[in-house]
Amino acid sequence: MTPQTLILIGIDLAAALVLSLGLYYRRHHRRDLVVAFLGVNVGVLAVATVLGTAEVALGLGLGIFGVLSIIRLRSSEISQREVAYYFAALAMGLMAGLPTTDPWPVGGLIVLLLVVLWAADHPAVLARSRHQVVRLDRAIADEGELRDELAERLGGQIASFTMQELDLVNDTTLVDVRYRLGASRRVSAGVR
Template structure:
């Protein structure tokens, strides 16, 4: 397959990844530039290395260095890390995977399909993670879970205490929970009754 066709596949794939999947779902503009820039940069470097005697080893080393530098520069959520590595992988797949000709486009399609399904809003949509600061110092784990379930109107799967401040009477907790429509409705009814 001509090299220009592989580059076209990569550019189409990263455009679909960024503008078809990532941005409509997460709306973080600064990462659009990062994903596009890193993809095209890796594509260019991998294209140059694949035609030289340096080999793929240096290209894969560059892949690792780029990812370490980028991931240490700002805090990213896990889904953003997945998109970041997908953009990197798309950029390196094209130039370094030329034989057989169908393999690179097929792997690019596989990456896009996995990201589409794995980050789909309907997949595990009732499950949430949140860091909360409670206005009481709670040390007992069972009491903490009961209080969180009452506040959230949800089923708490795990509650990891990050900080208990006995002076200011607060508890900072990371909670993983799933929404229960019946509990949520009961909680909304309770809140409406309190406001009236």
Template sequence: MDQLVLIGTDLVAVGVLTWTYFRRHRRRDLVVAFLGMNVGVLAVASTLASATIGAGLGLGLFGVLSIIRLRSTEVDQREVAYYFAALALGILGALPGEILWHSIAFMALLLLAVLVGDHPRVLRRHQRQELVLDGAVLDRVALVARLEGMLGARVHQVAVQRVDLVNDTTWVDVRYETVPPARRRGHVQAGREAARTTTTGTGS
């Protein structure tokens, strides 16, 4: 009876997880991946738990398969979190603990952590982009000022991935915080003035 309760809880939890992911990010292919992984782990782990083969071996095999799956296509860190949440929910639903509500509580905690962490209002002003800039920019101060003027944002971290002196381009990975509209115009102007001052000082 406890096993049926856990299986039902897992199916409800993965349904909520998958539906929320699809509403927020609209990737239909990963809906199939999340559901297939969860139900597959649930079925196989439940079988292994009552068989002579060790459940640890079976879960280890699923760990290897999950690594292969993640390497076979491009997924970002947000999707990795959903992917392993679906995996963990299947394991919790298949391997009941000594106290039933412990497993249910852990499922609820896992679901809450992923859904709240991925909520659009959580750290919504903080973003990351990879950009290709026109011009080979070697001065870091001028680079940050140019990015702030271009994005209208406060740059927190920038990593130069490539400077192409032949094609005159700069590839950067930038982490920034968007500025409220009321302050954006002044921030853009300040960034442009800083970039112009730095460029003039370097040229002289």
């Protein structure tokens, strides 16, 4: 292995630990996904390092992204946020494992990826935005009345909602709602 490869492996391992333990686990506390992120990262790093010639690099990268995309489509337990962490772990391993003569641009891109995830997933960013699936104990077919009911019950400004189920027999309404905490007030009728 070249010194550049060893430097990139070191950068990648440090970045994978920061991503999974320093960012993800400190904020979301899912131990199982820490193991998954580290496993994906180191696995991709190993495969890319062993197979990473200039001729197979592009195909290898696309193939690994494709496999993980299929895994994501078959899993219902992870959120879109967690998918972002998966792809970051994968991208870091892939970038660090491919051959290069200068490791520092790749290291810079890995740091950039960590900074973007840190900022985008920071608790202060969009801290008042919420998403809930709510089952109301009465059937409400009128959208204006439903919006008002949701705003009152959730104590926030309704940004959008989708009625998922209107059960007139059992007198319930199931709604997927996105809202903003704070003063309960109605937004314009055009937003839905």
